[in-house]
Amino acid sequence: MAGVVLREVAKRFGDVRVIEKLDLDVRDHEFMVLVGPSGCGKSTALRMIAGLEEITGGTISIGNRVVNDVPPKDRDIAMVFQSYALYPHMTVRENLEFGLKIRKTARPEMERLVGEAAQILGIDKLLDRKPKELSGGQRQRVALGRAIVRKPAVFLFDEPLSNLDAKLRVQMRAEIKKLQARLGTTAIYVTHDQIEAMTMGNRIAVLNEGRLQQVGAPLELYERPANLFVAAFIGSPPMNLFKGTLAEGGTAIATSDFRLPVPSRLRSATVGKDGTAVVAGIRPEAVLQPGRAAKGESARIPVTVEIAEPLGDEVVVHARAGEDLMVFRQDPRPVPGIGDKLEVLVELDHLHLFDAASQQRME
DSSP, X not given: OOOEEEEEEEEEETTEEEEEEEEEEEOTTOXXXXXXXXXXXXXXXXXXXXXXXXXXXXXXXXXXEEOTTSOGGGSOEEEEOTTOOOOTTXXXXXXXXXXXXXXXXXXXXXXXXXXXHHHHHTOTXXXXXXXXXXXXXXXHHHHHHHHHTTOOSEEEEESTTTTSOHHHHHHHHHHHHHHHHHHTOEEEXXXXXXXXXXXXXXXXXEXXXXXXXXXXXXXXXXXXXXXXXXXXXXXXXXXXXXEXXXXXXXXXXXXXXXXXXXXXXXXXXXXXXXXXXXXXXEOGGXXXXXXXXXXXXXXXXXXXXXXXXXXXXXXXXXXXXXXXXXXXXXXXXXXXXXXXEEEEEEEGGGEEXXXXXXXXXXX
């Protein structure tokens, strides 16, 4: 097994900068997820680790060996693609054997490795079928099996579940996570789906416009986002954000329509900074429906309902609080109507504060 280290890795296509000085340490046996919006550079970073894209600058190391000039076949990695990349004219068995044949693996060993991978993935009864005879989930298992039989030092996953339906995607992400834990192989997984990132990764690296925004455990990113981008990107529904300025000696946040007290734990960063433009962030679960009691410091905010989404066990309410939108959850009954006026309670112990100019966390 091996860790992966990127130091000041850059990638340019002509004058276009795709990755800018990316520093990242992926630990041995770790499941690292690279997440970000489309075009942020996450797939390019993965392809550079695989050797499918040349780097413009910096170094990439796999297992303490710099691999900048090492061809993909010699990097001891296995990659699982979004498109599965199976050979359509070959059977499942032949697809699984292909990489082993290239390595000139002995037939008994090849049969053992293929049989072991097929059993792990539950595709042992599909070995004589061709890809066109398989469902999407079965094809994905074959693609995983082709990576497993090679016993690589590092697994690379490039959005492998995006072609599957929602129910199968949930099932497969659990299977991939269990499989990686069972094999103990270092894994780097690329996705644009932050729910996938939160549920699968030991740690998550958030990228935007080719720059690393934050690296940390899922709950660390959720509870202490380093900047506005991470705050808005991680979480579903996303964090509610309110533009305002510090007032009353830095003890309050004045928005266009209401005021929020600055919680006592944040005042060391705000006192004496009247007029500073800030953005207050509140997760939907820290917004309580009328009639609920808050724990700790709280404030009331008047809102107007724009739409309510019944989900069975709860209702997700989209409302307007002054000039800003607010999303929160409430009990399934009664379902509020469009235009209803409500006064919700905000738990200030869970309020996040960001400097509007730098977009960095204040604390």
